[in-house]
Amino acid sequence: MPDPAPPGHSVAFYRDEPSYVTAVLPFVVGGLDAADAVAVAVPQPNIDILRAALTPAASRAVEWIDMSLAGRNPGRIMTGVLGAFADKHRDETVRIVGEPVWPGRSSEEYPACVQHEALIEDAFAGRPVSILCPYDMAVGPAALADAMATHPSILEGARGTPNPYYDRHRALAAHNVPLPVPDHAxxxxxxxxxxxxxxxxxxxxxxxxxxxxxxxxxxxxxxxxxxxxxxxxxxxxxxxxxxxxxxxxxxxxxxxxxxxxxxxxxxxxxxxxxxxxxxxxxxxxxxxxxxxxxxxxxxxxxxxxxx
Structure with missing residues (x-):
């Protein structure tokens, strides 16, 4: 029997390759078992981890997207990655693994990532789209706190639980920072x-x-x-x-x-x-x-x- 539909926007945390598989694979396999349209938009090394954990047939049923390329500009992710896949499958239930934050994201890029995460509920309101965002614990405590603030649910396996620390408006306000002009401009x-x-x-x-x-x-x-x-x-x-x-x-x-x-x-x-x-x-x-x-x-x- 397929897993129950996951929450619309969830976060999961991992430390290494085994915990990445544990955090993400049930979401992907549950979607395939339910005949959902499934995409995985994560940095290429994590694509390799997940593909190795799936059967060849299951891997072929997933659309794989290297987020470090497609999502280098976080402002492109909503329409160019998540929205583009969801729009191709408007008559289906959609599951997307989206990993917009990873160790190595620059400090200039990061505030736009938080803004992206905080706006996902508005962007996909009323649509049968579930998005799981894995976070590497190595991104550090500040980014992990932002992840908690921007995701209404925490996913463990196939089960989602409400996130008591969800406060996306606080996260948006915290990263709405001035962009000064240098003197030589x-x-x-x-x-x-x-x-x-x-x-x-x-x-x-x-x-x-x-x-x-x-x-x-x-x-x-x-x-x-x-x-x-x-x-x-x-x-x-x-x-x-x-x-x-x-x-x-x-x-x-x-x-x-x-x-x-x-x-x-x-x-x-x-x-x-x-x-x-x-x-x-x-x-x-x-x-x-x-x-x-x-x-x-x-x-x-x-x-x-x-x-």
Missing amino acids: RTWSVTPFDIAALRVAVADLAATAGLTAGRIQDVVLTVVELATNSIEHGSGTATLSLWERSDALIVRNWDAGIISDPLAGRRTVAPTRGRGRGLLLVNAGADLVRTHVDEAGTTIQAWFRRG
């Missing part, structure tokens, strides 16, 4: 009349920074989308900054408007909608996107890594 105040000139200036700066032609296009698209969103939906003017670092080119956009939808840029937009894809495009093109919202306005910062 190049900064523009952008109105609708400045977009064409801005496009040329940013392309020249990105080329000087040594980015490839494809990455230059991504930078220009990001700048135009951010500035245009600020002009059309924010305060009417954008303040855009750009600067180089040894490992990245960074774009920062600020306006006095307030983004009221925390899923902006992480929500699938229907193909029939002609608008509303700006932040989705930013997340798709950048290596990392972070957001800070306060009473003064909204900052969105995008990283484009060298190499």
